[in-house]
Each structure stands twice: as C-alpha cells, then as structure tokens.
Amino acid sequence: MRLLIDLDNTLVDRDAAFRAWVRSTVRGSGGDDDDGIAALLAADDHGYGDRAEVVRALRDATGLTDEDAILRDRVMTEHVELIRCYPGVVEALRRLREGGVHIAVVSNGTGRQQRAKIARAGLTGLLDGIVLSEEVGVAKPDPRIFAAACAGTEDGEQIWMIGDNPRADVLGARDAGLPAIWVSHGRGWPSDHGARPTTVESTTAALELIAAQFTS
Ligand SMILES: [Mg+2]
Structure with a gap:
C-alpha cells in the first residue's frame, strides 16, 4: 500500500506555527495590535494568500521598514522553526x-x-x-x-x-x-x-x- x-x-x-510567529513578531515590534494580527492572518489565508499581501499586512501591523524581499523571506522562513x-x-x-x-x-x-x-x-x-x-x-x-x-x-x-x-x-x-x-x-x-x-x-x-x- x-x-x-x-x-x-x-x-x-502549519497554521499554529504561523500564528505563533505572527503574534511574537507583532508584539516584539512593540505592537499590541489584535486587529493587525487578525489582518495578517487573513492575508495569509492558511498559507494560500498572496505573499505580497502578507508582507503589506506585516508592515501595517509592525511598522517594519525593511525591503520587501527581506520581509518576504522572514514570512517564508521564520515560522518554520515553530513547525x-x-x-x-x-x-x-x-x-x-x-x-x-x-x-x-x-x-x-x-x-x-x-x-x-x-x-x-x-x-x-x-x-x-x-x-x-x-x-x-x-x-x-x-x-x-x-x-x-x-x-x-x-x-x-x-x-x-x-x-x-x-x-x-x-x-x-x-x-x-x-x-x-x-x-x-x-x-x-x-x-x-x-x-x-x-x-x-x-x-x-x-x-x-x-x-x-x-x-x-
Ligand atoms: Mg494542507
């Protein structure tokens, strides 16, 4: 078989890992923004959402100013540690x-x-x-x-x-x-x-x- x-x-x-990473990243940036966290998770759409939209939501929730490519790489890789x-x-x-x-x-x-x-x-x-x-x-x-x-x-x-x-x-x-x-x-x-x-x-x-x- x-x-x-x-x-x-x-x-x-995967969703638990991504959620945990989103929470720690938003709070680690000094944000305590449940709406920002919710918007990020909505943009992610269980991993099926457009990564450019996820990067945009990450900026909105955290105020991070790194280049798109750097934030995209963080979105793709950092939650993997929590899988x-x-x-x-x-x-x-x-x-x-x-x-x-x-x-x-x-x-x-x-x-x-x-x-x-x-x-x-x-x-x-x-x-x-x-x-x-x-x-x-x-x-x-x-x-x-x-x-x-x-x-x-x-x-x-x-x-x-x-x-x-x-x-x-x-x-x-x-x-x-x-x-x-x-x-x-x-x-x-x-x-x-x-x-x-x-x-x-x-x-x-x-x-x-x-x-x-x-x-x-
Ligand atoms: Mg699946």
Missing part, C-alpha cells in the same frame, strides 16, 4: 511504515521551505518519498503531481491520499483516480465541491483508517 499525504495542516500544524507535527502523527506514521506502507508527502511549495519543515517536524526518516510542486513543476490539484507520486507502484497496489484542502488534495486526487480521505479539522465540506469524500476530523483519525484498511 502507498500513502500519499499532504504536509501543511495535515502532517504539521511541529500534530500530536500522535509521528507514532502513527512509524507504525504504518513498520507495517510496510510506503509513505510519500505530496505538497505545494518550494523545496527549501517544505524540506525545512519536514526536517524540523522530525519527519525525515519516516518518508519514502517527497513530491513537491516546485520540484515536479506542477502543483496540486493538477493530477500530474499525483501521477509523479505514484511512480513505481506495483500493479494492483492500493493508493490513498490524505489532505486537509478540499480542492488541492481531495478533488486533485479524485481527478487522478485516487481515493482520498479529507481531514476536516471540524469544517464542513464545501457544497460546490461535489460528493463529500471519506471525512475525519484529525490526521491521526485518517491514519487509523489507513491502518484498518491495510490490516483488513
């Missing part, structure tokens, strides 16, 4: 891997940033593959990135995708002909995204479903 799994807000709590896996994820991955499941991360982002997150979260030795949009040249939901992650699978081998993003992870996998488990984090399935996939609230619950599939 091969498991394809998203990184940000699936394996690692952690969700509780129980490392142990669950280890058990699956010991049971013979091939595990590959499929993530949109740059090699530098995503590989730093993987290392920081302690995932390096737990993955058989790392498939990143910058390195493959196509991003989720493009089915070609899923095809790249499926390279080398044997005939009849089961393949599953787990992710938190309805469009990138679930519809992308669906278009590539793969079954997906959606990690909802308590959200509702968007009504304009077709049939609701297998849904769980947490990544550890998704990994338990995979373990049950694998051993059944």
Whole structure:
C-alpha cells in the first residue's frame, strides 16, 4: 500500500506555527495590535494568500521598514522553526511504515521551505518519498503531481491520499483516480465541491483508517 499525504495542516500544524510567529513578531515590534494580527492572518489565508499581501499586512501591523524581499523571506522562513507535527502523527506514521506502507508527502511549495519543515517536524526518516510542486513543476490539484507520486507502484497496489484542502488534495486526487480521505479539522465540506469524500476530523483519525484498511 502507498500513502500519499499532504504536509501543511495535515502532517504539521502549519497554521499554529504561523500564528505563533505572527503574534511574537507583532508584539516584539512593540505592537499590541489584535486587529493587525487578525489582518495578517487573513492575508495569509492558511498559507494560500498572496505573499505580497502578507508582507503589506506585516508592515501595517509592525511598522517594519525593511525591503520587501527581506520581509518576504522572514514570512517564508521564520515560522518554520515553530513547525511541529500534530500530536500522535509521528507514532502513527512509524507504525504504518513498520507495517510496510510506503509513505510519500505530496505538497505545494518550494523545496527549501517544505524540506525545512519536514526536517524540523522530525519527519525525515519516516518518508519514502517527497513530491513537491516546485520540484515536479506542477502543483496540486493538477493530477500530474499525483501521477509523479505514484511512480513505481506495483500493479494492483492500493493508493490513498490524505489532505486537509478540499480542492488541492481531495478533488486533485479524485481527478487522478485516487481515493482520498479529507481531514476536516471540524469544517464542513464545501457544497460546490461535489460528493463529500471519506471525512475525519484529525490526521491521526485518517491514519487509523489507513491502518484498518491495510490490516483488513
Ligand atoms: Mg494542507
């Protein structure tokens, strides 16, 4: 069995890391501006927002006057130090891997940033593959990135995708002909995204479903 799994807000709590960095950066600049923090988080849009807008919001919230390129680099890199896996994820991955499941991360982002997150979260030795949009040249939901992650699978081998993003992870996998488990984090399935996939609230619950599939 091969498991394809998203990184940000699936394996690692990227939003918690970014939120913590935003708070400490705004307060460290002398600001105590909850509106500025809220505007920054809104501009970030869980990592999907335009980075230029995030830099603008960072300036507004902190009064920082560095060049755009420097602030953009801070936005991209500093929260990576705070990246952690969700509780129980490392142990669950280890058990699956010991049971013979091939595990590959499929993530949109740059090699530098995503590989730093993987290392920081302690995932390096737990993955058989790392498939990143910058390195493959196509991003989720493009089915070609899923095809790249499926390279080398044997005939009849089961393949599953787990992710938190309805469009990138679930519809992308669906278009590539793969079954997906959606990690909802308590959200509702968007009504304009077709049939609701297998849904769980947490990544550890998704990994338990995979373990049950694998051993059944
Ligand atoms: Mg994600």
